[in-house]
Amino acid sequence: MLDFLKTLIASFQDFLFLAGRSFRNIVRRPHYYDDVFMQMDIIGVGSLPIVILIGAFSGAIIALQMARALSTYGASSQVGTIVSLTLVRELGPVLSAVMVAGRNASAIASELGSMKVTEQIDAMRALGTDPVQKLVTPRLIATTLMLPCLTVIADVIGLIGAYLIAVPLLKIISASEYWSTSWRALVLNDLAQGLLKPFVFGMIISLVGCFYGLRTTGGTQGVGRAVTEAVVAAMVWIFVVTLLIDKIFVGL
Amino acid sequence: MAAPHEPLLEFKDVSLKFGDTWALRNVSLTLKPGETRIVFGAAGAGKTTLLKAVIGLVEVDTGDINLFGHDVTSSKETDLFVLRARAGVLFQEGGLFDSLSVGENVEYPLLNQKSNGTGVLALGAAQSRAKDALRFVELAQTFDQFPSELSGGMRRRVGIARAIVTEPPLVLYDSPTAGLDPITANTIMALVAKERDVRNSASLIVTHRYQDGEIMSDFRYDQEQEELVKLGDGKDTALRERTKFIVMKEGAMVFFGTKQELEASGDEYVKRFVRHGDE
Numbered sequence: 104m105l106d107f108l109k110t111l112i113a114s115f116q117d118f119l120f121l122a123g124r125s126f127r128n129i130v131r132r133p134h135y136y137d138d139v140f141m142q143m144d145i146i147g148v149g150s151l152p153i154v155i156l157i158g159a160f161s162g163a164i165i166a167l168q169m170a171r172a173l174s175t176y177g178a179s180s181q182v183g184t185i186v187s188l189t190l191v192r193e194l195g196p197v198l199s200a201v202m203v204a205g206r207n208a209s210a211i212a213s214e215l216g217s218m219k220v221t222e223q224i225d226a227m228r229a230l231g232t233d234p235v236q237k238l239v240t241p242r243l244i245a246t247t248l249m250l251p252c253l254t255v256i257a258d259v260i261g262l263i264g265a266y267l268i269a270v271p272l273l274k275i276i277s278a279s280e281y282w283s284t285s286w287r288a289l290v291l292n293d294l295a296q297g298l299l300k301p302f303v304f305g306m307i308i309s310l311v312g313c314f315y316g317l318r319t320t321g322g323t324q325g326v327g328r329a330v331t332e333a334v335v336a337a338m339v340w341i342f343v344v345t346l347l348i349d350k351i352f353v354g355l
Numbered sequence: 356m357a358a359p360h361e362p363l364l365e366f367k368d369v370s371l372k373f374g375d376t377w378a379l380r381n382v383s384l385t386l387k388p389g390e391t392r393i394v395f396g397a398a399g400a401g402k403t404t405l406l407k408a409v410i411g412l413v414e415v416d417t418g419d420i421n422l423f424g425h426d427v428t429s430s431k432e433t434d435l436f437v438l439r440a441r442a443g444v445l446f447q448e449g450g451l452f453d454s455l456s457v458g459e460n461v462e463y464p465l466l467n468q469k470s471n472g473t474g475v476l477a478l479g480a481a482q483s484r485a486k487d488a489l490r491f492v493e494l495a496q497t498f499d500q501f502p503s504e505l506s507g508g509m510r511r512r513v514g515i516a517r518a519i520v521t522e523p524p525l526v527l528y529d530s531p532t533a534g535l536d537p538i539t540a541n542t543i544m545a546l547v548a549k550e551r552d553v554r555n556s557a558s559l560i561v562t563h564r565y566q567d568g569e570i571m572s573d574f575r576y577d578q579e580q581e582e583l584v585k586l587g588d589g590k591d592t593a594l595r596e597r598t599k600f601i602v603m604k605e606g607a608m609v610f611f612g613t614k615q616e617l618e619a620s621g622d623e624y625v626k627r628f629v630r631h632g633d634e
């Protein structure tokens with residue numbers, strides 16, 4: 104039991120070291136801009152279709168479920184408010200992050216893991232380049248910048264999805280009423296936590312992916328294990344951190 | 356850069372233990388420009404660890420390692436990247452980046468090393484230097500191919516091109532001929548000797564093949580004839596002297612000397628690495 108805790112704390116410490124080094128490298132030369140832009144394309148543009156799809160469906164699902172629940176209280180007109188609050192505060196950031204974690208934490212872990220087991224990471228170090236600078240920092244910057252953008256897109260698409268259910272399909276509310284209530288429901292606090300979350304999730308996803316990738320051992324099987332661990336850990340951390348941020352913002 | 360008479364690399368009483376096994380045991384050696392050290396030894400005798408210790412890829416327990424006048428043992432990782440960038444390394448399997456093309460692999464040190472200042476060296480300049488390096492190993496036509504499309508020997512040659520593209524004063528070779536057929540292996544060693552003689556660089560070569568040492572010791576690259584020529588006995592003695600052999604056993608250097616001394620050695624362990632002419 105004690106040994107288990109020790110390894111757990113030791114690996115968390117390693118994770119913090121890696122995080123520290125990659126943050127420090129943001130301001131240190133050399134800057135690998137090409138890698139940052141390439142990662143932004145892979146992570147941001149590459150995740151766009153899935154994030155749009157998930158955003159549209161989650162908005163539509165909330166609208167469907169809420170329309171029924173709200174009608175029992177005669178409060179169907181509140182559907183816009185509910186949809187925009189749940190999407191912006193919670194579902195937009197979390198679902199986008201989960202999608203990106205599944206897509207990119209795994210991709211990062213498998214790419215870096217394969218490089219590790221084929222000694223390409225060692226080759227990188229031997230050639231006088233810092234693998235953290237070359238591989239981790241660009242992924243950290245790219246994911247942290249792209250995830251908030253993806254989340255905003257998911258939020259907007261989700262609202263459109265909910266609109267399609269509530270207005271043309273169920274006809275429980277007029278278009279202008281839907282848009283004005285959903286817009287007026289949002290206050291600064293909602294927007295702040297809706298944007299802070301993906302920012303933090305972006306760091307978690309990229310760093311967790313890189314961390315498990317870089318400590319891969321045991322050949323191709325090890326790569327598979329690293330990918331699984333990275334995705335699971337990233338998702339668990341996403342939910343834990345959501346709760347923490349919620350706690351802070353509910354208190355405000 | 357170190358003056359010609361000063362060693363590029365110096366090990367002083369270096370030791371490293373992995374658990375109960377010695378990886379390096381009181382190893383001392385020096386290497387000057389133009390010199391060659393051939394390292395023999397059984398598997399697990401510490402040959403690769405020796406190479407890794409040179410550029411600080413493994414931390415040693417005791418002793419001093421001096422590379423280009425800088426202390427490797429007390430340097431921080433960030434400073435080591437600058438030092439490593441000045442040494443060329445060929446990995447056992449070539450160590451190429453499989454997602455980059457051959458050309459991009461060879462350009463990699465030029466475009467990414469801190470000392471070369473990312474972006475300072477324009478892509479065009481890097482490309483032409485990479486092409487020169489590939490021409491040196493006679494693989495200029497593979498520039499746009501990927502490592503997976505090449506044979507083992509070709510990959511090894513691309514690895515050499517990448518190791519020497521920055522024109523390092525010291526090149527480390529980890530088993531450059533392992534797993535290759537004799538003809539390809541000789542081609543590789545000819546390139547290693549050529550690199551030494553064209554640019555007067557120092558080389559540290561870990562190998563299993565006695566012939567690799569023979570080529571380095573008995574031949575020199577003639578730039579006019581563009582091929583290796585065998586050294587004569589008379590005035591070429593000094594040239595022979597620059598190649599020394601090291602035999603390692605359980606982390607310790609059990610032999611150090613010239614080819615003649617190696618062949619004359621009576622030690623049973625040392626004899627295992629010598630292929631005598633009549634055999």
